[in-house]
Amino acid sequence: MKCGNKCGNAMPLSARKVETATPGRHGDGRGLFLYVKPSGARSWVLRYQVQGRRRDLGLGPYPDVSLAMARTRAAEARRLIAEGEDPITKKQQAKPKTFREAALELIESKRPGWKNAKHASQWTATLDAYVFPKLGAVQVAKIETADVISTLTPIWTEKPETASRVRQRIEAVIDYASALGIRSGDNPARWRGHLDHLLPKPKKVRAVKHHPALPHAQMANFMADLAKREGVAARALAFTILTAARSGETRGMTWGEVDLEAKVWTIPAGRMKAAKEHRVPLTEAAVALLGQCDEGVPKEALIFGSEAKPGKLISDMSMTAVLRRMERADITVHGFRSTFRDWAGETTGFPREVIEAALAHGIKDKAEAAYARSDLFDKRRKLMEAWASVAAARAPAANVVSLNSGKSA
Template sequence: MARGYNKLTALKVTRLNKPGRYSDGGNLYLQVSSRGGKSWLFRVETQRIRRWMGLGSVRTVSLEQARALAAAARLSVLQGIDPLEQRQQERLRRRGDPCESPDFDVCAAAYIAQHAPAWRNAKHRQQWENTLKTYASPIIGALKIKYVDTALILQVLQPIWTVRSETASRLRGRLERILAWAKVQGYRDGDNPARWRGHLQELLPRSDALKTVKHHSALPHTEIATFWTALRAQTTAAARAMQLTILTACRTSEVLGARWQEFDWDNQVWTIPAERMKLKRPHRVPLVPAMQGILERQQGLHPLLVFPGERAGRPLSNMAMLMLLRRLGRADLTVHGFRSTFRDWAAELTDYPSEVVEMALAHKVGSKVEHAYRRTDFFARRRQLLDDWAGYCTARPVVFDVGRG
């Protein structure tokens, strides 16, 4: 049976030369660097976060001494004391430095508050907040910023580095700037673990050199009923927003920005104003029964917004629907892709004219001359189209009337 502790020997420590980490047991490791240097590491696991605590070089700390230091660190953890925090506090006391290091989330919020006034618009601030909340906060948000190291930065970046390369690259830059700000504030010292040049570029592939990874961003229409069943089991506002997005074939921003004043319940019409449309033209959406049922469940939550978010006066973030896709195990999809699902369904399984389908998608149809002479937006046909689509999504039996297409 393999030993849980004291796996290494003094002779083995001398002979090990291949780069890597070698366990002695009890979270004590011998680390051999690519240049042959050897040092002792203790793995600290607190608040479900894994960090590494250096115990010194093999040249100055023997195997027995490293085991004693590891035992002391393990005892601290059992007593609910963070050994890294304990060591840092001792260093601060020796230096007479009263400066406390706040959590990463606190520093991130302070950085954003100081710099947001110079940013282009509120959306830029929201992008900062959303990416940090989604990818960084779950891993390092509650951790004191002075303890954020390269290993933790990699834990944040690696899961999305090759699949969401643009987002990951922007996130890395934001982490670097927050950590640099913290150093200037005196909350941490040493090199910036999120810097690219001469550091992360040795550990991660260049984002601009990554091959495009092809994902099924649009769900095949044959799978929409199964997906709808899973989506209907969710009871959150994000789930209802996604349901309405799918049924209306609208863009994400058009649904999340919906106002109650845009709805004409007597005529069962939702009119999206020009300023919220991509083509800067008003768009009328026929409200079929399946859509009305979703909207009824949102009534009374906010006097103006159909899908209010956590921040007062702001709608639900589009990140809420992306996170919902993750929870459903469909991170390979995008919300915008459901418009393609709708378009493929209409083309393959119905006989509705292309211009009716394109108008349902709020696309520009025909030339300027054709547009000038057209006196209809095919509203009645689009109502039938969207009702058939709702039936297909919800697995309701649908009989297509070819003549009406």
């Protein structure tokens, strides 16, 4: 680092000059300047360079900071520069941050790397609801284990899944503060070897609440009823069930992702929860629900696009609304993946890894994952055909529609 000194040959300022200086910039030498605004307000700035980048360090306003004090502060900054440090960075690190300030900074730093824009809002929402009321105004450098415990305890047994995410986010914020150099010592929010001795494991607090699912023995009757429903959302729901897909994957499906001849739906990594491309074998029943791909339709055109707003996705509640109209508020769209999993595991001889691959689940066991290099596509096609024979046996292709019409045939 080096200290810039474009005005190194300027005449030093005097106390009288500081008092009477006209609006503009006035140099005292070696990068120290007095800035005078048209209003008459005066402030001190040290201009220097770090790694070829010019920086301006504010030294305070006049007369609170006299000429002598400004020179002393400038000299201290030059000493830091000579030792290889950046005075502005040093000043920022020395300034205490509240937990809220550190958390919001961390969210902004992570935002560009999050593939889903909802992550930032989810972080902010959970911190606003459960952390900021207690820890928001506390200096992040002073947060201790007792503070973390008191924050988590009210939700640890009532909302264990949420509480676990909150703990992880508190830990991340404190780690961020440590990386900035504004905090030292162990992280009081860490789980392993610390909070795991003070709080019960989230999974043991209460059974994990699964999405309500339809018993697989009722699938044929349900699909027959669903086949009578009109509209894009009803078709999308039937397709989601037949492919064991997530609702968001179906809603964002485009014609460019589908190979009708090969009967394959390839979901790009950017639209998958695991950020890994996923191929879905399509049965005849599933293909029938896609409607007609008219000649000239662009690849980016949505298959299950909104009827009210052409070119827009149907809402994430549209398929749920179909269930409500069917008077099936007791089940959820996502629950059909559980129905599929229960059916496949309880009534078929397909290996577990084939079933998990059909659901696009990652393999948690590292040793097993190392050998699972294939997506087991051919075996999955047979599994999905078996599922279609159960789930769609009484669901005729009555919902086939033209892409242009968007209405039931």
